[in-house]
Ligand code: B12
């Protein structure tokens with residue numbers, strides 16, 4: 001069971017030397033108890049204490065990487081059941097399942113789809129993170145060949161070896177060992193063999209069983225066999241099972257400190273209809289999955305799933321925001337139009353994207369409004385005529401441009417009069433209400 | 448260590464609200480657990496999806512969803528019957544868009560007439576929505592409530608700026624009522640208190656904490672809904688126990704992701720699926736957060752969501 005802050009404090013050096021970054025040993029102990037600090041930050045703790053604290057200082061949900069390199073995905077490490085309580089930390093990995101009995105051409109095509117799946121949204125680069133290669137051929141040689149080919153054509157993707165046959169799995173693990181594939185999966189029948197492979201090659205292992213009782217005893221067995229990086233598959237297939245099982249797993253780990261289920265979760269959401277699959281995937285993303293495996297990755301589906309994952313994993317306390325400054329788009333000069341907006345990331349990226357689309361070189365003044373959208377910022381008194389006027393004056397833009405015209409968002413047309421009063425000598429023009437009308441608007445002015 | 452199912456015990460439950468008449472009447476809410484956790488509570492009713500229609504042709508809807516109704520949307524009665532008879536809708540939400548002063552500014556009497564005609568043509572439950580113009584809705588919804596007297600409709604939306612007359616009308620004509628506030632749990636609570644202080648029964652209320660589309664503030668709606676549910680269930684806060692509405696269609700079917708042609712954004716893939724998936728995922732996220740009643744537009748996304756709901760219950 002987890003130790004309290006005071007119990008942990010008794011095991012620390014009690015010198016208050018601050019090397020851990022906390023003002024006192026007690027503060028550090030409290031943070032440890034809440035899973036918000038890492039014991040290794042105290043250089044002076046004794047070996048004996050370390051052992052005793054080992055379990056208590058481990059996070060309630062184990063954290064490790066899926067894949068290698070800078071595109072590796074951190075799994076686990078979550079601390080809350082509801083995002084508003086703090087935040088969800090490690091966005092789940094999205095994976096696509098590919099069968100090994102496809103033709104080489106098809107394998108290459110699918111792997112290439114994954115390696116080209118990256119999209120940018122609100123300043124983040126998002127992608128399909130992993131490929132699950134399914135052992136469907138029944139031939140170990142074919143499996144190894146398919147795994148090699150897929151790994152080669154999708155060099156950044158993490159690999160999931162979807163293969164219950166220990167011999168075939170071992171050959172494949174060896175073939176792509178440098179990529180640290182996730183081995184899927186150990187069951188009650190093959191646990192020893194799979195644990196042996198995972199241990200020998202230092203790769204994570206998925207435990208798969210029907211129901212959480214069977215799953216708990218399986219992970220205990222795997223740990224006894226020396227495997228620590230474990231992913232959980234409770235056998236959930238319907239969205240109902242996904243919601244119920246995942247909730248029970250997360251609760252058991254966080255609220256009961258139940259170690260056998262303190263691991264990241266994998267869900268398979270295959271459906272015949274791809275939109276139905278997207279709907280099921282969105283349930284798994286919201287409800288605690290760390291890896292969601294899909295059967296198909298159309299572009300429209302990726303965009304939608306990347307977006308729902310990004311939405312739910314943003315920090316609820318701090319909206320995503322960009323730096324306050326005047327951005328130049330498409331190499332503007334002294335005569336280029338000047339527009340203003342707020343520093344909410346979503347607003348900035350939509351507006352700057354549309355200005356780029358217009359191909360009209362422009363200046364976009366982005367004003368700090370604490371990450372709020374245009375109307376929200378206006379309603380909250382952070383995007384007012386007085387503040388905008390002050391920002392424009394302080395920005396030094398008057399020295400950079402030869403005109404005195406400021407284009408404001410159509411949604412705050414109401415500000416134009418007051419702004420003309422406050423920004424002497426300036427002409428205020430009301431732009432369109434929606435950003436997608438900006439290209440037509442700018443091109444219309446330019447001609 | 449042996450696994451013990453980690454159950455929560457809740458003190459409160461979501462109120463159940465019925466609307467419509469006869470054997471087509473629908474009940475929402477009534478659960479005493481968080482969404483779909485039937486291992487620890489009762490979930491007597493599943494979330495319901497209402498088809499959105501409006502009292503004038505949907506020229507402001509993007510082509511992909513407008514086309515679905517092109518043969519029927521010229522007239523709200525035909526449109527409503529189409530949803531009921533051909534699409535097997537369980538409920539309809541009629542938005543009185545044309546009453547908005549910036550649209551056709553049609554009168555409250557006109558709206559009342561439309562309501563009477565639609566109600567005469569269908570036997571499934573009806574949700575009656577104003578044009579979301581605070582002042583105009585106050586008169587339009589009063590007339591609409593009267594026209595629908597006896598039909599046990601849901602009327603909405605009552606907001607801070609106009610709730611008094613709308614509440615009085617719903618009370619007089621025995622309708623259920625949507626109370627909408629702006630993405631803030633305290634505002635939602637406050638409005639429900641004001642409304643019940645007028646003598647309106649809390650068991651006839653539906654909370655709309657305001658929806659937002661996937662990619663456009665979904666996370667705010669999601670968390671406000673979760674917090675409302677937790678307050679109602681754990682703290683037994685009666686003002687937080689009405690069923691929740693997700694007015695999904697109108698927020699989804701205006702954003703770039705459901706309108707931009709594939710030729711303009713090839714990296715986003717097929718527009719047809721993109722639009723349907725966008726509405727379906729927005730709605731799915733809402734029901735996972737606690738929504739009991741959805742208002743949606745595209746028949747395909749509604750089909751997807753109904754299947755997901757069937758799988759969840
Ligand atoms: C999410 C949201 C919130 C979030 C904040 C999100 C954020 N980071 O800003 C939260 C929950 C915190 C919030 C709070 C509030 N909100 Co709010 N919120 C919304 C919501 C649902 C979406 C806003 C959004 O993200 N839009 C997307 C962004 C991209 O839009 P945008 O910035 O306007 O940009 C678009 C255009 O303006 C244009 N554009 C932008 N810049 C430029 C520049 C130029 C030159 C041009 C031409 C165009 C252009 O392009 C963009 C895309 O088309 C809207 C309602 C809605 N569905 O729209 C209400 C809304 C904006 N909120 C509103 C209100 C009243 C509030 C509160 C005051 C509520 C309250 N009483 O507490 C608070 C204030 C916040 C505070 N700190 O005090 C009202 C504003 C009403 C009004 N007309 O004044 C709205 C409209 C809801 C409503 N219908 O009543 N809100």
Ligand code: SF4
Pocket residue numbers: 012013014015016017018019020021022023024025028041042043044045
């Ligand atoms: S580094 Fe160790 S000894 Fe020093 S204050 Fe932190 S906990 Fe105490």
